[in-house]
Amino acid sequence: MTxxxxxxxxxxxxxxxxxxxxxxxxAEQDFRRRAHAANGNEFExxxxxxxxxxxxxxxxxxxxxxxxxxxxxxxxxxxxxxxALASNSGRSELPFYFGVLDSEQVxxxxxxxxxVFVTRGALQQMRDEAELAAVLAHEIAHIQLxxxxxAMHIRGKETSGVMTWMSVITGGSxxxxxxxxxxxxxxxxxxLFEEGFNIRDELAADRVALMLLANTGYDPEALNRFLTRxxxxxxxxxxxxxxxxxxxxxxxxxxxTALRTQGLTDLNLPRxxxxxxxxxxxx
Amino acid sequence: xxxxxxxxxxxAWGILGAVxxxxxxxxxxxxxxxxxxxxxxAAGLGGAYSAISDDPSGLYYNPAGIALAAGASLNGxxxxxxxxxxxxxxxxxxxxxxRESSGLIPNFFGLIQPFAGGMAGFSVVVTDAVADDQDQRFxxxxxxxxxxxxxxxxVNDFYINxxxxxxTYNIGPSFAFKPRDDVAVGLSLYxxxxxxxFILNQQVYRRNGEQIWxxxxxxxxxxxxxxxxxxxxxxxxxxxxxxSLRKTIVLQSSSRRQVTNKDAxxxxxxxxxxxxxxxxxxxxxxxxxxxxxxxNDRLLxxxxxxxxxxxxxxxAVLNFALGSEFYLNSQWALRAGLFSNLANTPALSATKxxxxxxxxxxxxSFSVTxxxxxxxxxxxxxxxxxxxxxxxxxxxxQELQVWTLTxxxxxxxxx
Numbered sequence: 001m002t003x004x005x006x007x008x009x010x011x012x013x014x015x016x017x018x019x020x021x022x023x024x025x026x027a028e029q030d031f032r033r034r035a036h037a038a039n040g041n042e043f044e045x046x047x048x049x050x051x052x053x054x055x056x057x058x059x060x061x062x063x064x065x066x067x068x069x070x071x072x073x074x075x076x077x078x079x080x081x082x083x084a085l086a087s088n089s090g091r092s093e094l095p096f097y098f099g100v101l102d103s104e105q106v107x108x109x110x111x112x113x114x115x116v117f118v119t120r121g122a123l124q125q126m127r128d129e130a131e132l133a134a135v136l137a138h139e140i141a142h143i144q145l146x147x148x149x150x151a152m153h154i155r156g157k158e159t160s161g162v163m164t165w166m167s168v169i170t171g172g173s174x175x176x177x178x179x180x181x182x183x184x185x186x187x188x189x190x191x192l193f194e195e196g197f198n199i200r201d202e203l204a205a206d207r208v209a210l211m212l213l214a215n216t217g218y219d220p221e222a223l224n225r226f227l228t229r230x231x232x233x234x235x236x237x238x239x240x241x242x243x244x245x246x247x248x249x250x251x252x253x254x255x256x257t258a259l260r261t262q263g264l265t266d267l268n269l270p271r272x273x274x275x276x277x278x279x280x281x282x283x
Numbered sequence: 284x285x286x287x288x289x290x291x292x293x294x295a296w297g298i299l300g301a302v303x304x305x306x307x308x309x310x311x312x313x314x315x316x317x318x319x320x321x322x323x324x325a326a327g328l329g330g331a332y333s334a335i336s337d338d339p340s341g342l343y344y345n346p347a348g349i350a351l352a353a354g355a356s357l358n359g360x361x362x363x364x365x366x367x368x369x370x371x372x373x374x375x376x377x378x379x380x381x382r383e384s385s386g387l388i389p390n391f392f393g394l395i396q397p398f399a400g401g402m403a404g405f406s407v408v409v410t411d412a413v414a415d416d417q418d419q420r421f422x423x424x425x426x427x428x429x430x431x432x433x434x435x436x437x438v439n440d441f442y443i444n445x446x447x448x449x450x451t452y453n454i455g456p457s458f459a460f461k462p463r464d465d466v467a468v469g470l471s472l473y474x475x476x477x478x479x480x481f482i483l484n485q486q487v488y489r490r491n492g493e494q495i496w497x498x499x500x501x502x503x504x505x506x507x508x509x510x511x512x513x514x515x516x517x518x519x520x521x522x523x524x525x526x527s528l529r530k531t532i533v534l535q536s537s538s539r540r541q542v543t544n545k546d547a548x549x550x551x552x553x554x555x556x557x558x559x560x561x562x563x564x565x566x567x568x569x570x571x572x573x574x575x576x577x578x579n580d581r582l583l584x585x586x587x588x589x590x591x592x593x594x595x596x597x598x599a600v601l602n603f604a605l606g607s608e609f610y611l612n613s614q615w616a617l618r619a620g621l622f623s624n625l626a627n628t629p630a631l632s633a634t635k636x637x638x639x640x641x642x643x644x645x646x647x648s649f650s651v652t653x654x655x656x657x658x659x660x661x662x663x664x665x666x667x668x669x670x671x672x673x674x675x676x677x678x679x680x681q682e683l684q685v686w687t688l689t690x691x692x693x694x695x696x697x698x
Binding site (some may be wrong): 031034 | 354396577610616697
């Protein structure tokens with residue numbers, strides 16, 4: 001069995017290259033996910049507390065970058081719409097908070113635990129209350145689907161017997177866990193402001209948002225209208241500077257498909273442009 | 284000349300061989316390259332891990348894999364109790380030499396976490412650990428295996444005390460990133476530290492009244508680096524190909540050999556002969572190529588081929604490893620593997636002298652892991668066995684049997 005590595009390597013490489021050339025190279029790595037990952041799919045009360053604590057920390061980072069617009073009337077208005085949507089999200093355990101950021105950027109953010117922000121620049125691009133509800137619904141959907149929670153593996157402290165053994169073997173995890181917590185906060189902030197969600201999560205949030213809109217009584221096509229409006233070259237360039245909501249033909253096409261397949265077209269649900277316009281002086 | 288264990292042995296041969304007596308085989312396991320399986324999951328898979336490598340033990344096998352780790356922050360530690368039994372058969376007639384190596388090895392500790400758009404890590408790895416021990420007394424035999432008690436060389440008693448401690452540590456940081464969705468590259472830059480101490484004491488009491496004594500001591504301390512460059516490629520869904528390249532570069536070495544003896548016809552103990560050296564060992568380039576097929580989230584298969592270059596007197600070696608992982612459910616996983624650990628020494632010849640032992644080992648592994656949401660605990664066992672040849676006397680060849688058995692307990696935790 002000694003030597004002759006070149007032949008063996010060549011065979012293995014040939015196998016890989018042959019198989020690889022058969023398909024597109026952009027293979028996802030999800031196949032690495034093992035069955036034990038399912039253990040984390042059940043959430044307990046301590047997980048919810050961890051999610052809220054984590055989201056509050058990330059929300060503080062957001063407000064550190066872009067200050068809140070301190071207008072009680074506007075905040076109350078956005079909160080009323082947001083709470084109505086959130087009540088249909090299936091995350092009744094979360095105390096949702098809504099706010100407006102004093103930023104010209106056309107954007108919106110959400111953090112785990114129920115913290116949702118929309119920018120003044122985004123409000124200025126909207127034409128009716130349904131569009132505001134659509135943007136909030138999209139952000140609520142990220143929370144509902146736990147995109148950041150799952151991406152960052154935000155979980156409460158584990159109290160199993162194995163964990164007790166673990167602490168003995170690894171020498172405890174108190175300080176390490178704290179460091180990891182704040183590293184995850186940094187990552188989540190970076191995700192929101194720099195990297196953005198992956199397109200799969202964005203499309204999933206869009207699909208859920210459509211149902212939230214319809215269930216709350218808003219025109220679900222509002223999301224498509226708003227995204228189409230802000231998808232101008234100028235707006236895209238400004239938005240792509242922070243890349244948090246990569247839109248484009250693919251996203252709009254997916255939205256149109258979702259509207260059609262979920263039977264959400266031509267519902268004639270309210271848009272409420274007048275009530276939205278009455279708050280225009282506040283943003 | 285660099286003093287080595289073999290030099291100690293040759294010296295013993297030189298002295299003892301003149302009276303047709305004994306030498307000592309040096310079973311430090313520099314004759315094999317795959318003596319310890321690193322990490323918990325990897326050890327369960329027989330070391331077939333270069334195309335998986337997506338947890339802290341990937342820092343050692345293929346650092347590119349850590350860029351694909353599921354956990355945001357993860358650490359893992361492995362402790363192993365390792366035993367090796369070697370039997371050199373019919374050394375003196377039907378009498379065999381038996382050596383045992385055993386000890387608790389802090390096999391691995393590693394930590395990975397996201398950093399600068401990729402994944403950074405740090406690991407401490409014990410890549411080799413030998414603690415050979417032999418304490419035996421043989422009585423009433425002739426060195427050649429004959430049974431003539433009237434010969435002058437008939438031995439009333441022969442005592443041998445042998446101890447060899449040889450441990451290699453790799454400690455260092457790693458970094459990996461994904462330039463494309465289907466490709467990851469990574470580098471581990473290990474500091475290399477090795478220390479070996481070897482003591483051999485032999486006393487011979489002949490029927491004719493002659494007494495022979497020899498004592499050999501050898502020590503070597505090495506410092507160096509061991510860079511590991513890794514590449515991971517997923518050419519298609521569920522298939523992964525891993526490639527890693529490593530070479531230990533010894534930057535500083537100091538060794539000391541000391542031999543003391545009293546020959547059969549001498550009346551006093553000769554002053555110790557002491558040699559020192561700073562000659563650095565040349566270590567082989569190692570190329571590791573593996574592939575893994577992730578059939579589903581409960582089953583995977585992996586295979587590795589590891590080639591070690593020929594350097595100095597060491598021959599090129601190609602080892603294999605095969606492994607499979609199966610989840611009984613989301614809380615329990617079983618892993619099993621097969622692997623080889625082939626000798627880098629040439630096969631022995633009955634007509635040559637001063638030959639190193641040659642044993643090709645083949646082994647298997649098995650482990651059970653219990654998962655909770657953020658942690659896992661594994662227990663496992665791996666072992667190998669092989670038959671080969673050795674030359675523990677000045678001439679002739681003896682059959683050698685080697686068994687190894689390692690049990691390990693390992694834990695990992697994600698935050």
